[in-house]
Amino acid sequence: MAADSASSDEARVKRDFWPTVKRVARSIPFAEDAVAAYYCAFDRETPTHVRATLIGALAYFVLPLDALPDFVPLMGFADDASVLAATLALVRTHLNDRHRDAARRTLADKEFG
Template identity: 35%
Template structure:
């Protein structure tokens, strides 16, 4: 059953977003963090239309809530629902995920976690 992300827009704030990322960086994994950062940096871009911002804020609002369909503290599967919601949002607003957005996200991830294996090998 799809999750109506518009119900979660109210839950989003920059403060909650960064707190969630810092507190759960290791547990969420690079893939989930990358998608969250793509959405975050896309919504910061003034060229992103208002309707796309609503989609993004809904997905990020779902991400920052401590209680969701699959609790984030559940081993191995805790971020599955968050990743699904973010993936659906990304499919909807793919045009807003520019190379610049991806570079900003990669820079933040590298700052926190070190370069990805393919980046360190010069492949990415």
């Protein structure tokens, strides 16, 4: 059952992450962290337990309805930011310069936004 849930979360993140980030990147202060977390989660060198933790946090980010729906002005992404911040604190040693550099390049790309 847990493997099915993890597999479902991974599929959801792969499908919904980029459209979600493209839609909200300019309005959320943690866009770079989210994109760096994505790159870390799908980096084959990242340990499996870290990947699973990041994918869970990113799945929460892309869910259309959560504790505070994302369409609520100013507060909609507060819960997403909290979940991601807590997750990044847990796995910070695995999120490296390569992931952060890739996130910065992606967000700076004219074609991205």
